[in-house]
Amino acid sequence: MPARSMRQAPDEKLQVRAVRRGDLPEVIALDATVTGLHKADYWQRVYRRYGVAGQGLRHFLVALIGKRVVGFIIGEVRDWEFGSPPCGWVFAIDVDPRVRQAGVGTRLLAAVRERFERVGVSLLRTMLASDNQQILSFFRSQGMRAGRLIPLELAIGPGQ
Numbered sequence: 662m663p664a665r666s667m668r669q670a671p672d673e674k675l676q677v678r679a680v681r682r683g684d685l686p687e688v689i690a691l692d693a694t695v696t697g698l699h700k701a702d703y704w705q706r707v708y709r710r711y712g713v714a715g716q717g718l719r720h721f722l723v724a725l726i727g728k729r730v731v732g733f734i735i736g737e738v739r740d741w742e743f744g745s746p747p748c749g750w751v752f753a754i755d756v757d758p759r760v761r762q763a764g765v766g767t768r769l770l771a772a773v774r775e776r777f778e779r780v781g782v783s784l785l786r787t788m789l790a791s792d793n794q795q796i797l798s799f800f801r802s803q804g805m806r807a808g809r810l811i812p813l814e815l816a817i818g819p820g821q
């Protein structure tokens with residue numbers, strides 16, 4: 662179901678724009694505060710894939726208050742996978758813990774949604790860990806509900 666009831670965030674000082682290479686150290690640091698991992702190589706790869714040559718289908722956006730990066734979101738239009746018409750996937754969102762619950766996440770999701778809609782996408786999708794109540798509560802607040810896809814997984818490799 663398309664997320665049609667996203668709230669408007671009130672904070673006018675907040676800016677959302679495409680990521681720039683110079684934002685990466687702050688993105689890496691923000692991710693590290695949440696995950697405890699400093700994944701510089703990973704973020705360089707994400708930047709090359711989503712931050713540069715997106716052709717309107719890949720989006721890596723940052724939220725700034727003044728010059729400080731306070732959040733990011735990454736999403737991509739994927740078509741005809743899982744038998745599905747083109748839809749917009751959000752696969753990463755993170756907001757600086759110091760500015761949470763002030764509308765930053767809402768603004769980031771609205772910005773990526775708008776970019777998906779510009780290319781004709783009418784369905785937004787994401788996945789989340791079943792025990793992550795915070796992110797579930799956030800996505801539900803944006804109007805997102807359980808969809809018709811079911812994730813399946815299998816542990817593979819040595820020892821399985």
Ligand SMILES: CC(C)(COP(=O)(O)OP(=O)(O)OC[C@H]1O[C@@H](n2cnc3c(N)ncnc32)[C@H](O)[C@@H]1OP(=O)(O)O)[C@@H](O)C(=O)NCCC(=O)NCCS
Binds near residue numbers: 763764765795
């Ligand atoms: C989830 C997250 C992105 C929300 O960002 P945010 O800027 O705080 O979100 P908003 O201020 O726009 O919140 C919108 C609504 O989401 C819900 N929400 C947000 N944080 C919540 C929390 N901690 N508990 C319950 N509901 C919450 C509320 O309904 C909120 O509306 P309200 O402020 O009127 O109550 C942020 O908490 C975060 O970065 N979490 C850690 C990252 C993470 O787990 N990412 C998932 C892996 S990709």
